[in-house]
Amino acid sequence: MIEEFQNVFVRVAVDSAFRSDFLANPERALTGFALSELERRSLMEISCVDLERYAGSLLAKRTAEFSRAIPLAMKVCPSLATRYTRWLETHPSPIKTDVLDPGLSEALRALTDLANDLAKDSAEASYSADLFKFEVLRRCSQQDGQVRFMKAQTRVDLLSDEIRTGLTPMDPDAFPVTFRFDRSTTRWKAQ
Amino acid sequence: MITQRRMNLVFAGAGIGYRRQYRDELLSETNDPKPSVLEVIPGHFFSNPEALAPLAGRYKLVFHEINLSPGTKGQQDKMILDRVRDLMRFGRPILFTDHLALTRSPDGLDIGHLAPVWFTHEILNIVAERVCRWQDLLGVPVALENIAMPFGIPNSEMTETEFFFELTERTGCGMLLDVTNLLMNSRNFGYDPFERIIEYPLHRVQQVHLAGGKAISGWWTDSHSESLERKSYELLDRLRGKAPLLTAIVERDANLPELTELVFEARRVEKIWKDGLTE
Numbered sequence: 001m002i003e004e005f006q007n008v009f010v011r012v013a014v015d016s017a018f019r020s021d022f023l024a025n026p027e028r029a030l031t032g033f034a035l036s037e038l039e040r041r042s043l044m045e046i047s048c049v050d051l052e053r054y055a056g057s058l059l060a061k062r063t064a065e066f067s068r069a070i071p072l073a074m075k076v077c078p079s080l081a082t083r084y085t086r087w088l089e090t091h092p093s094p095i096k097t098d099v100l101d102p103g104l105s106e107a108l109r110a111l112t113d114l115a116n117d118l119a120k121d122s123a124e125a126s127y128s129a130d131l132f133k134f135e136v137l138r139r140c141s142q143q144d145g146q147v148r149f150m151k152a153q154t155r156v157d158l159l160s161d162e163i164r165t166g167l168t169p170m171d172p173d174a175f176p177v178t179f180r181f182d183r184s185t186t187r188w189k190a191q
Numbered sequence: 192m193i194t195q196r197r198m199n200l201v202f203a204g205a206g207i208g209y210r211r212q213y214r215d216e217l218l219s220e221t222n223d224p225k226p227s228v229l230e231v232i233p234g235h236f237f238s239n240p241e242a243l244a245p246l247a248g249r250y251k252l253v254f255h256e257i258n259l260s261p262g263t264k265g266q267q268d269k270m271i272l273d274r275v276r277d278l279m280r281f282g283r284p285i286l287f288t289d290h291l292a293l294t295r296s297p298d299g300l301d302i303g304h305l306a307p308v309w310f311t312h313e314i315l316n317i318v319a320e321r322v323c324r325w326q327d328l329l330g331v332p333v334a335l336e337n338i339a340m341p342f343g344i345p346n347s348e349m350t351e352t353e354f355f356f357e358l359t360e361r362t363g364c365g366m367l368l369d370v371t372n373l374l375m376n377s378r379n380f381g382y383d384p385f386e387r388i389i390e391y392p393l394h395r396v397q398q399v400h401l402a403g404g405k406a407i408s409g410w411w412t413d414s415h416s417e418s419l420e421r422k423s424y425e426l427l428d429r430l431r432g433k434a435p436l437l438t439a440i441v442e443r444d445a446n447l448p449e450l451t452e453l454v455f456e457a458r459r460v461e462k463i464w465k466d467g468l469t470e
Contacts (some may be wrong), residue, residue, distance in 0.1 A: 002317075003298075005309075006293065006296050009344075010302055011296070013300055014303075045346070047342060053410060057341070058304050061303060062303050065303075085442065092300050093303055094301060095267065095299050095300070095303045099274075101235075112231070123334055144238050145238070149392065
């Protein structure tokens with residue numbers, strides 16, 4: 001059945017756990033799928049080297065798009081790129097339905113998990129999670145016009161201005177605020 | 192329903208892929224050289240369709256989609272096509288293109304890039320139906336592009352060139368021949384691109400893509416990050432007198448040079464198309 005063939009083919013390309021199973025034992029990995037004998041054989045005859053190289057190129061492309069979407073956060077915590085790559089390996093992308101740039105759309109999809117990951121890591125700047133959220137949510141609202149809110153522990157809007165000029169803020173004062181983003185404005189109020 | 196379309200045979204000139212970084216220069220009134228045609232990715236304008244209007248007022252446009260996944264069983268493209276039709280209110284393209292590729296699965300996973308289709312009669316039927324639907328819905332000529340193949344799916348029932356031949360005959364659609372993808376494929380899979388190029392349905396080639404690629408760990412990729420190499424120009428030259436080109440586009444996505452450098456490459460492409468490769 002061609003639908004099933006395409007489902008399996010794409011899953012092998014984008015789902016690292018399934019790909020590992022498939023490369024280790026293709027017959028077992030394909031058990032339970034409604035594939036014809038020819039479809040099954042054709043999947044198994046694709047070279048492992050080609051599959052691995054292709055899967056790697058997909059991860060690299062998405063990671064590059066993700067990194068380009070958040071230039072300020074990447075300046076402060078370049079580890080976001082590898083964090084995203086790791087996350088993507090276990091969270092294959094669904095079909096995109098929004099109007100956002102692909103990298104930004106992915107940053108939004110990964111936002112909660114990666115922000116939590118950053119917040120737990122004492123090696124990262126204390127404001128890195130807030131900066132990441134701020135940059136993603138603000139850019140999303142600028143692109144699609146949707147109103148979004150976020151709570152932050154500090155005036156991360158001021159920090160992002162500093163980072164843009166090449167400075168790296170150190171230990172900013174705590175000042176809990178709520179931000180509101182829309183297409184053209186960013187507003188804040190103290191919590 | 193399978194429909195036949197007449198081919199428009201007027202060459203609009205060569206152009207470049209539109210990138211936001213070039214917007215101000217492209218819309219400026221200076222005497223700096225400008226391209227004849229802009230190729231835009233519709234998705235870049237979905238969030239702000241009005242931004243297309245000033246470009247459409249200055250340049251002939253080609254719409255180049257990357258996400259319609261014509262090889263995927265099942266129609267999951269309505270939302271994108273609706274947005275493309277909305278966008279056409281702000282600028283009507285001379286050609287609408289996408290890739291002969293899979294970018295998503297029927298059950299809803301997105302690949303994020305181009306994957307090869309299986310060259311079988313069943314997939315040919317799927318792609319042909321989709322292309323005819325696009326032609327009917329959009330009302331502009333449609334062409335599909337050959338991709339840089341990461342690998343071929345084994346046990347195909349025909350070759351890629353046979354697939355394109357059959358597809359274009361059956362639907363009347365055009366072909367977007369990416370000569371750089373052809374070049375990269377020839378290096379990765381070991382064949383002569385000058386022999387292979389004549390196997391494509393050249394009488395249906397309405398657009399050409401040219402870009403610079405590079406080898407990563409021995410594998411050639413269409414990185415769109417380098418200047419054009421001479422072989423790409425030579426492949427273009429082989430199409431003269433055979434293909435009813437509407438346009439040829441120089442693609443660049445990384446290591447973006449000054450706009451004038453890209454326009455210079457597009458001008459060279461235009462000159463080769465008109466006068467032949469003389470240097």
